Amino acid sequence: MDNKQEILNIAKKAKKASRVLAVVSETVKNKTLLCMADSLIKNTAGLIRANEKDLHQAKRRGKPSAFLDRLVLNEKRIAQMSESLKSVATLKDPVGEVIKSTRRPNGLLIKKVRVPIGVVAIIYEARPGVTSDSIGLCLKSGNAVILRGGREAINSNIAIFNILRRCLVKYKLPPAAINLVKSTDRKAIDILLSLKEFIDLVIPRGGQGLIELVERKSMIPVIKHYKGICHIYVDNQADLSLARKVVFNAKVQRPGVCNAMETLLVHQALVREFLPIMLNDLQAAGVEIRADAQVCKMNKAAKRATERDWSTEYLDLILSVKVVRDLKEALEHISRYGSGHSDAIITENRTKAKEFLTKVDSACVYVNASTRFTDGYEFGLGAEMGISTDKLHARGPMGLEELTTYKYEIFGRGQIRS
């Protein structure tokens, strides 16, 4: 059987399974999730063996150490995957919630009811943890899922998938509720992205290249988890000790994630009193500074930022720094170079804070706090399928609710339209 036929079959079966899954009780879904969590732990040794094959191949192919780090499965990571499934089991089932209910003058009762989206395809790279996280979130939200992970993690993904699927079977759920495309051919992605009749949503997770590819080729709606070029603007009316703490945290605490700050914008009045101390803190923590001419003049270790720097997501201990005349210039900079993810203002002036909140067109806009809080857990969603930088359907952290849609259920007693 060729690729195309195989993937088409998976999608058709997933669609069918999604109709069954949509009406499965919360109890059964939770039991299945707990079974999955247990099974991962019980099969730790087997998972590590499968993962070693992937690691061996990746090393032979000369993949960099950051890549290998994302790929590796060890006892700790498997325990985390298991915990994550358990925590999804504790979350409220979003399916069936009555979002709104209206009785119309003609007596019609109109209920807006939360329902699963249907079939969700997740296209990702070499992090095997995405396999179990996606399965857990989609199962709980009543969606069938089709996974297509990177070829470098294929043995790990197959091992995880097989373990989790056995729990579906145990609780008599349709096996096609979760699916893994085993073909590592790039064309498999193109085929998936064309099956709009059977797949309702595509979520790409990974680097810029993958996301752009999916966006360009998909015939199915896509929710993107794109770049996080996060800014902090320190205003002349900021509490400077608060600013010092927040800016440091946003860059240094975990620089490799999308909600870390990539650009610091500082009001011109702070060039002498605040900026030297701030840069000193950052440089002492190993942060490389790429800045405008004014900053470079006063800080010898700083490099000149190029035009490209302002729109680069470093994901590393590197920071762009720019002095701005005022809030207006800060807003213009963010509007031009931002990625609509997370941006913060540090100020004690309420009017300026309000203006920043309103004018910055990003998923998450902060006043006097670190951008690092943009995260499903920190927002109280319990779990997340990433951070949407799109504006339709879901924006910011995507939890279970964002994996649902709604339908209208209308109850009449013979009403007709005149």
Add this chain to the structure above:
Amino acid sequence: MDNKQEILNIAKKAKKASRVLAVVSETVKNKTLLCMADSLIKNTAGLIRANEKDLHQAKRRGKPSAFLDRLVLNEKRIAQMSESLKSVATLKDPVGEVIKSTRRPNGLLIKKVRVPIGVVAIIYEARPGVTSDSIGLCLKSGNAVILRGGREAINSNIAIFNILRRCLVKYKLPPAAINLVKSTDRKAIDILLSLKEFIDLVIPRGGQGLIELVERKSMIPVIKHYKGICHIYVDNQADLSLARKVVFNAKVQRPGVCNAMETLLVHQALVREFLPIMLNDLQAAGVEIRADAQVCKMNKAAKRATERDWSTEYLDLILSVKVVRDLKEALEHISRYGSGHSDAIITENRTKAKEFLTKVDSACVYVNASTRFTDGYEFGLGAEMGISTDKLHARGPMGLEELTTYKYEIFGRGQIRS
């Protein structure tokens, strides 16, 4: 200036204007809407003259009478357009609504706030009323709009547009908040659909060909208002006099609209007692019946339905009729041929009603009422931008709320992540 440059300029300016429009007060938006409503009435004569040019051209091109009917502007239609703008002015402004507010254990206050989407492009055919309706809805929801209507209505659209834009200027709103692409070249659509940096959402309104074209070519998220292949299933446990009334209404009251019934499914137990009377009612009202073999045998005027009939949106006094063994077969038929718009069950059995509501994957699912109620006004939304048959972001009737998205505003006092 060529097409591409002109459209790019429009889109860039619209993006800029959208940021201004997003923070305009409800009062100013309402005054502008009322000015627009007045101006249409005052300029009735001029609008009719412009429309006559379009009608003249369309007749010369031999367009059918249904087409000419959609294109025509007369005093009554202009009054309707004006009324519609007035009614949008009375609706609650959705912008700024706090959807949810959470205080986290670390003290962070997280507000989920409703905001405009940004720039919405509407691509439509020859109904000039869409021009003013779209402008009214987008203005009230704080979105800049780019309109691209069919070339047959270009003179009418320009006339409407110029009148409405003067009101924007009068109330000091940015003129680029509303835009009309005057090029009637098909390529203009392709260019629009590529400008994902500046346009946030595309809504195609019109026939199947246009919608499929937009879906295929768009690099921007699309919300489709696609076919309405609406079903009514009359169960063996139906109240038959209720069924007779509702089925008749759903087909005959206004057959040319998307929420009219196109297929009647009847339980096999009703072939003798109910079906002959029902078909007689329908045929007396001029409805052509296209049915399965069993029905054709007992009703001499019925034609045999072809496979194609089950997936055809007639928008006319034609009805497909099929006898089914039971609810299960009805559900299978709807799942196979339905378009996810509106479907109804007529039954007194609550369990069956519940099963139908759950298993039919359509925007609107009815129990004992006519599908004709799927409509923004009937649902109490006050106005509508059509009926979404998509599942993401908006489903069913799209009102002002569906033209918005949200952002998170987060208020801290120096919180950092550890």
